[in-house]
Amino acid sequence: MEPPNIERLDERTVQRIAAGEVVERPASVVKELIENSLDAGATRVAVSVEAGGTEGIRVRDDGVGIPADQLEAAVAEHATSKIGDIEDLDRGVGTLGFRGEALYTVGAVSRLTVRSRPPGADAGAEIAVEGGTVGEVRPAGCPEGTTVEVDDLFYNTPARKKFLKRTATEFDRVNAVVTGYALANPGVAVSLEHDGRETFATEGNGDLRSAVLAVYGREVAEAMVDVAWAPGGSETDPPVRGVTGLVSHPETTRSTREYLATYVNGRYVTASALREAVLDAYGGQLAPDRYPFAVLFVEVPPGDVDVNVHPRKLEVRFDEEPAVREAVEDAVEEALLDHGLIRSTAPRG
Ligand code: ADP
Ligand code: MG
Numbered sequence: 001m002e003p004p005n006i007e008r009l010d011e012r013t014v015q016r017i018a019a020g021e022v023v024e025r026p027a028s029v030v031k032e033l034i035e036n037s038l039d040a041g042a043t044r045v046a047v048s049v050e051a052g053g054t055e056g057i058r059v060r061d062d063g064v065g066i067p068a069d070q071l072e073a074a075v076a077e078h079a080t081s082k083i084g085d086i087e088d089l090d091r092g093v094g095t096l097g098f099r100g101e102a103l104y105t106v107g108a109v110s111r112l113t114v115r116s117r118p119p120g121a122d123a124g125a126e127i128a129v130e131g132g133t134v135g136e137v138r139p140a141g142c143p144e145g146t147t148v149e150v151d152d153l154f155y156n157t158p159a160r161k162k163f164l165k166r167t168a169t170e171f172d173r174v175n176a177v178v179t180g181y182a183l184a185n186p187g188v189a190v191s192l193e194h195d196g197r198e199t200f201a202t203e204g205n206g207d208l209r210s211a212v213l214a215v216y217g218r219e220v221a222e223a224m225v226d227v228a229w230a231p232g233g234s235e236t237d238p239p240v241r242g243v244t245g246l247v248s249h250p251e252t253t254r255s256t257r258e259y260l261a262t263y264v265n266g267r268y269v270t271a272s273a274l275r276e277a278v279l280d281a282y283g284g285q286l287a288p289d290r291y292p293f294a295v296l297f298v299e300v301p302p303g304d305v306d307v308n309v310h311p312r313k314l315e316v317r318f319d320e321e322p323a324v325r326e327a328v329e330d331a332v333e334e335a336l337l338d339h340g341l342i343r344s345t346a347p348r349g
Helices: 011-022 026-039 068-074 086-091 102-108 158-162 167-184 208-216 218-222 272-281 321-338
Strands: 044-050 056-061 111-117 124-130 138-140 145-151 189-194 197-201 224-229 242-248 260-264 267-269 294-299
Touching: 011 102, 026 044, 026 056, 026 102, 026 145, 026 167, 044 167, 068 111, 068 124, 102 111, 102 124, 167 189, 167 197, 167 208, 167 260, 167 267, 167 294, 197 208, 208 218, 208 242, 218 224, 224 321, 242 321, 260 272, 272 294, 272 321, 294 321
Parallel strands: 044 189, 260 294
Antiparallel strands: 044 056, 056 145, 111 124, 111 145, 124 138, 189 197, 224 242, 242 294, 260 267
């Protein structure tokens, strides 16, 4: 055997490999784009996708916009307006994004256009990126806010494209992501369209139950009860600042966990500790393998939660996990008891 010849990969190859870690499928693109819109202070976010997002994704918002002279930076690697340095990260980030890599990586594996007009600006501008090649900034007619279009995702990474599932499956995942943000942000009007047909549209009136009605329908909305838990006592900085939201009647369930949504400091997370705490609160009232609907917001001191565990930023780690778990279980249990939906058990000690 010949000795190996070790060579540094060219930049294009490195870029595409890295892109695959952030952008796995249409739903991950949609997630990044919605987060950008929310970070931009949008009050309306309209998502439309073609063929489950595999052919086209468009997210339009009415946020702060990107000035023409910043468009190139917006699509550049590790370029962000959201944090300055590692100290900012240690203090806890207030924005959903901070890595400055989403637009860059999406641009590496698709045909990307970012078109924007900051409110009050006379004109808009756009920049296009195709498979990592960045075009010139040009003037473009557009409404105030930002529109990002992603066409032909993975057209230049056939191996990754092959991993995509059927259109319907990809759309389900897109739907789950958009639903998650719509529920987390009842004050923002979020809409989703698939192949030209509206899937749902929330009003953005700030009312969580109205958002639940828009995405899950009347039957579910009416089966939800309010959760409103606040720490007792006089601790100045309690490990859990509040648990609020809605949970369903124990008989209004589904066979998958995807309707049990938890948010930490406004960020959608999957944390088995939170999910288990919710399920524990129902005691034995749930049928086997059935999961309730829940939209639960847990507030903790920003420095106590590590959201930087995974590039897709879904898993979190808590400094005070037992306290968080207990607060969530108490909060849900209290709500269910108040509405006579579970029987009271002996006080836990
Ligand atoms: P990050 O969100 O981590 O900063 P992105 O690659 O997603 O990185 O975006 C890069 C930058 O582009 C953002 O920091 C922001 O300044 C700008 N940007 C992206 N999307 C929008 C948007 N919808 N509205 C306003 N600015 C945006
Ligand atoms: Mg971002």
